[in-house]
Amino acid sequence: MVNVMMKGVIMTLAESGSSFNHYAALGVLLLMAVGFGVANVTLTTFLGPSRKGEVKGTVYESGMNPIGSARRRFNVRFFILAMTFLLFDVEIVFLYPWAVTFPSLGGEAVDGGLDLLFLGRMLFFVLTTIVAFVYAWRKGVFRYD
Amino acid sequence: MPETLTALGLSHYLMTGAVLFVLGLIGFVTRRNLIIMFLCTEMMFQGVALSLVAGAKFHANVTGQTFVIFVLTIAAAEAALALGLVVMMFRRRGTLDVDAWQAMSG
Amino acid sequence: MNVFMDKLALLWPEVAMMLGAVACLLAGLSSRQSLRKATPAVAMLALVVAAVLVRLVPNAQGAYDPGVDPSHFLGLGGMVPFVKMSVLALGLILVMVASGTPEALRQVIAAEAKEGKAFEPGDCFRGEFYAFMLFSLTGVMLCAGASDLVWLFLALELTSLPTYVMAATSRDKPAAQESAVKYFFLGAMSAAVFLYGFALIYTATGLTEFGPIVAYVEQNGVSPMMLTGVVLAVVGICFKIAAVPMHFYTADVYEGAATPVTAFLAFVPKTAGFVSLIGILGLVGWGESHGGTASELPEPLVYLLALIAVLTMTVGNVLGLMQQRIKRVLAYSSIAHSGYMLVGLLVGPEAVHAATGSNTLLSNGLAAVLFYLVAYGLSTVSSFAVVACMSRADGSEVETYDDLAGMRQRHPFLSGVLLVSVISLVGLPPLVGFLGKLYLIGSAYAAASAGSATAWVYPAVVVAMVLNSAISAGYYLRIAAVAFFGTDSGQTVELDLPTRRWGAAIAAGAALLLGGLPGNLLVESSRKAAEPPLPNAVPGATLDRQNADDTPPRETAEAGPASAPH
Numbered sequence: 001m002v003n004v005m006m007k008g009v010i011m012t013l014a015e016s017g018s019s020f021n022h023y024a025a026l027g028v029l030l031l032m033a034v035g036f037g038v039a040n041v042t043l044t045t046f047l048g049p050s051r052k053g054e055v056k057g058t059v060y061e062s063g064m065n066p067i068g069s070a071r072r073r074f075n076v077r078f079f080i081l082a083m084t085f086l087l088f089d090v091e092i093v094f095l096y097p098w099a100v101t102f103p104s105l106g107g108e109a110v111d112g113g114l115d116l117l118f119l120g121r122m123l124f125f126v127l128t129t130i131v132a133f134v135y136a137w138r139k140g141v142f143r144y145d
Numbered sequence: 146m147p148e149t150l151t152a153l154g155l156s157h158y159l160m161t162g163a164v165l166f167v168l169g170l171i172g173f174v175t176r177r178n179l180i181i182m183f184l185c186t187e188m189m190f191q192g193v194a195l196s197l198v199a200g201a202k203f204h205a206n207v208t209g210q211t212f213v214i215f216v217l218t219i220a221a222a223e224a225a226l227a228l229g230l231v232v233m234m235f236r237r238r239g240t241l242d243v244d245a246w247q248a249m250s251g
Numbered sequence: 252m253n254v255f256m257d258k259l260a261l262l263w264p265e266v267a268m269m270l271g272a273v274a275c276l277l278a279g280l281s282s283r284q285s286l287r288k289a290t291p292a293v294a295m296l297a298l299v300v301a302a303v304l305v306r307l308v309p310n311a312q313g314a315y316d317p318g319v320d321p322s323h324f325l326g327l328g329g330m331v332p333f334v335k336m337s338v339l340a341l342g343l344i345l346v347m348v349a350s351g352t353p354e355a356l357r358q359v360i361a362a363e364a365k366e367g368k369a370f371e372p373g374d375c376f377r378g379e380f381y382a383f384m385l386f387s388l389t390g391v392m393l394c395a396g397a398s399d400l401v402w403l404f405l406a407l408e409l410t411s412l413p414t415y416v417m418a419a420t421s422r423d424k425p426a427a428q429e430s431a432v433k434y435f436f437l438g439a440m441s442a443a444v445f446l447y448g449f450a451l452i453y454t455a456t457g458l459t460e461f462g463p464i465v466a467y468v469e470q471n472g473v474s475p476m477m478l479t480g481v482v483l484a485v486v487g488i489c490f491k492i493a494a495v496p497m498h499f500y501t502a503d504v505y506e507g508a509a510t511p512v513t514a515f516l517a518f519v520p521k522t523a524g525f526v527s528l529i530g531i532l533g534l535v536g537w538g539e540s541h542g543g544t545a546s547e548l549p550e551p552l553v554y555l556l557a558l559i560a561v562l563t564m565t566v567g568n569v570l571g572l573m574q575q576r577i578k579r580v581l582a583y584s585s586i587a588h589s590g591y592m593l594v595g596l597l598v599g600p601e602a603v604h605a606a607t608g609s610n611t612l613l614s615n616g617l618a619a620v621l622f623y624l625v626a627y628g629l630s631t632v633s634s635f636a637v638v639a640c641m642s643r644a645d646g647s648e649v650e651t652y653d654d655l656a657g658m659r660q661r662h663p664f665l666s667g668v669l670l671v672s673v674i675s676l677v678g679l680p681p682l683v684g685f686l687g688k689l690y691l692i693g694s695a696y697a698a699a700s701a702g703s704a705t706a707w708v709y710p711a712v713v714v715a716m717v718l719n720s721a722i723s724a725g726y727y728l729r730i731a732a733v734a735f736f737g738t739d740s741g742q743t744v745e746l747d748l749p750t751r752r753w754g755a756a757i758a759a760g761a762a763l764l765l766g767g768l769p770g771n772l773l774v775e776s777s778r779k780a781a782e783p784p785l786p787n788a789v790p791g792a793t794l795d796r797q798n799a800d801d802t803p804p805r806e807t808a809e810a811g812p813a814s815a816p817h
Contacts, residue, residue: 079232083225090221093214131273138280140373159454166447173440182436189443196450204457209450212401212459216446219408223439226415230432237425 080141091129098122158199165192179234179241183227190220261396263308264301264335265389271297272385279378282370284363287377291350291750294381295343298388302339305332333621333780334395334526341518341628342388346381347754348636349511351746353380357423376420383413384515391523394530400449400459403527407445407491410523411438414516421509430507437500438490445487451480452534464534473535473549482555484531491524492589495562502574505582510639510648511751513578517585517635518628525624528596529617537599548599553705556597561715564590568722576650577638580726581631584676587723588627594712595620595691598698614697615778619690622777626687629762630675636755637669641743649743655730657739665745665752666734671759675766677727678720682766686774692716 098118105115136142169188176182194213201209235241271294278290353359353376362375390410397403415438419431453459455477456467468477490497505513536548547553567587574580598616641649641662649655658666675684692713699709745752765773 076232079228083228086221086225090218093217135276138372186439186443193443193447193450196454200450200454206457208459209453212453215401215405222412226412226435230419230435233428234432237428
């Protein structure tokens with residue numbers, strides 16, 4: 001939806017033929033970025049219910065203390081968890097192109113059901129991640145005691 | 146894409162990629178903080194990725210884009226490894242300055 | 252599609268290695284101590300199974316159609332089984348040498364002390380160590396099978412990434428971690444450099460598969476961007492082989508890591524580097540052997556490689572002469588050997604310099620490199636393994652010449668092994684190192700007599716190589732002399748690790764045997780390995796191609812780009 005709007009804006013800008021056309025896209029991007037931020041803050045101020053209180057006023061309602069030096073040491077578990085996150089993050093990167101092309105693999109045009117083959121491959125790929133997950137589990141990455 | 150937006154040629158993208166790569170290289174050689182140095186290698190990788198995507202667009206095939214996905218994967222693996230090594234070094238030495246480690250020389 | 256499935260069918264050895272690595276990981280985490288202790292055995296089993304599979308899987312040579320896929324040295328060439336077999340054989344020795352390394356770490360000992368349910372898998376990283384060895388070896392095997400830039404990049408990284416962790420976790424001393432950080436950061440930087448080279452090759456041609464790129468280059472010549480890409484790729488890969496612009500890490504890393512890991516580092520990434528260099532250089536040169544018209548490498552590359560080769564061997568040997576600590580000496584020696592092997596790459600396969608018409612190892616640079624890789628691997632692994640077999644009385648590693656002094660009295664067996672490996676490294680007959688150097692020099696000599704524009708480079712390189720061998724004798728023989736004629740330091744004890752001892756002995760024994768008559772087997776197989784893939788693997792096709800040099804290759808060159816898949 002936003003994408004379509006943006007395309008429309010760019011098209012109009014490009015067709016207007018002014019001299020800064022080349023950078024029109026950048027300008028639009030900047031406008032949208034700033035606009036999104038400002039609009040959100042403004043809207044929530046006006047629309048949202050507002051409650052006040054000591055805990056409510058803090059930055060993180062989860063109870064983390066935001067005041068003090070940011071250069072504290074974190075528990076090393078955070079790093080390990082971050083690495084595990086990275087694993088799944090990268091997995092998603094590979095799933096996306098597959099998911100986008102998957103619908104065009106099946107059908108009458110291709111003999112022998114290419115889609116099943118690719119589904120099998122992707123399942124094998126997911127399986128490798130599951131092996132990594134099991135390994136991390138056994139290593140105690142997800143334990144908090 | 147409208148034509149006006151593609152007036153930037155292949156060489157512009159390649160130059161940007163080269164600049165990113167060289168900036169990263171210079172940073173890697175001159176900086177002495179491990180994390181900054183690692184960020185510099187990441188910057189070199191991004192320069193490469195930009196060149197690859199530009200090449201893919203120029204040749205109108207997707208091989209370059211596929212290559213970029215694999216590059217990103219390797220970059221992520223390296224990031225995880227770098228994080229582990231940096232944490233380990235910091236626990237041992239209490240600093241991330243490379244000049245602090247001169248146990249071996251010669 | 253079919254190409255993909257054919258390719259997959261060739262990968263069973265790698266699949267076996269991967270499964271073996273996973274098995275190692277799981278065995279290392281088991282709650283039963285006996286199973287955990289069996290981890291090195293699992294790794295060795297995986298290597299043996301993979302070796303059997305290499306023999307069983309049909310050779311790639313017959314599996315492709317040259318009309319569709321112009322031949323290239325990697326991926327589809329005869330090199331694949333040779334590299335895989337030698338990597339697996341050396342890998343077996345390396346696992347034998349490395350067994351006992353993680354078990355000596357304080358953290359692992361503490362974790363192993365807890366019985367049964369109390370065992371905490373998070374504290375123990377014995378399985379990871381062996382699994383990473385297998386992963387790294389798999390990476391080298393994949394490098395040999397690569398037929399695509401993306402594949403080659405991933406294989407190179409698979410080779411390198413585990414070695415960083417192995418270096419970091421191999422010893423309790425901070426030096427190990429320091430060296431690993433150095434190794435990793437420079438490694439990441441070099442990876443970015445050769446990756447940029449790959450990106451430029453892709454941008455110049457729009458292709459990542461080797462065959463189509465070769466065909467493209469034959470039609471359109473080498474563009475400046477392509478050449479820049481190849482140069483950057485070569486410079487980046489110089490890190491893996493520890494050659495001159497990227498050699499700074501070598502001595503520190505080799506010294507900091509535990510000695511068995513050092514032996515691993517001295518052989519495995521180096522093999523991966525040389526195999527990839529053959530692939531990358533094959534994109535722009537040596538064309539005649541796979542059906543092109545351009546024979547030699549482009550002129551700038553010839554000069555660049557010659558310069559790197561001469562500088563590498565000189566730097567390695569001169570600095571090696573000045574070192575006092577054994578592991579640093581051997582580290583610089585490994586740099587120097589990379590310099591020697593680069594000479595073989597410079598010369599290229601025999602078809603380029605077919606002045607003599609004889610198909611011997613003496614005129615084939617690539618075969619000489621492949622032979623030398625095995626020869627160097629055996630000698631250097633056994634010399635590092637001997638150092639790893641001993642320790643000082645206080646448990647620290649053997650470091651200086653003084654520690655080795657008078658070894659003959661206390662450890663007669665080990666000193667014999669050390670003597671064999673050191674003499675093989677110098678390159679004296681009757682050991683395998685001698686044959687290796689002979690073939691490298693012979694190939695350069697053959698190239699010099701071929702009379703191309705750059706032929707003057709080869710005699711210069713040969714002179715540098717001979718002079719450097721003389722310099723290197725200085726420190727190698729010093730090691731032998733100290734061990735045999737020095738006065739006993741009385742400080743060293745032999746570790747109780749029979750597999751490590753046998754690993755050293757097997758490597759040295761192989762170096763001794765292959766220098767003699769059985770060496771002909773290795774000669775023969777490395778010669779076959781360096782042959783370009785045969786069109787449809789018809790017997791006698793080599794002869795046909797040598798006599799009539801324009802029939803099949805031209806068709807190949809024209810058919811290639813049109814049918815290049817995207």
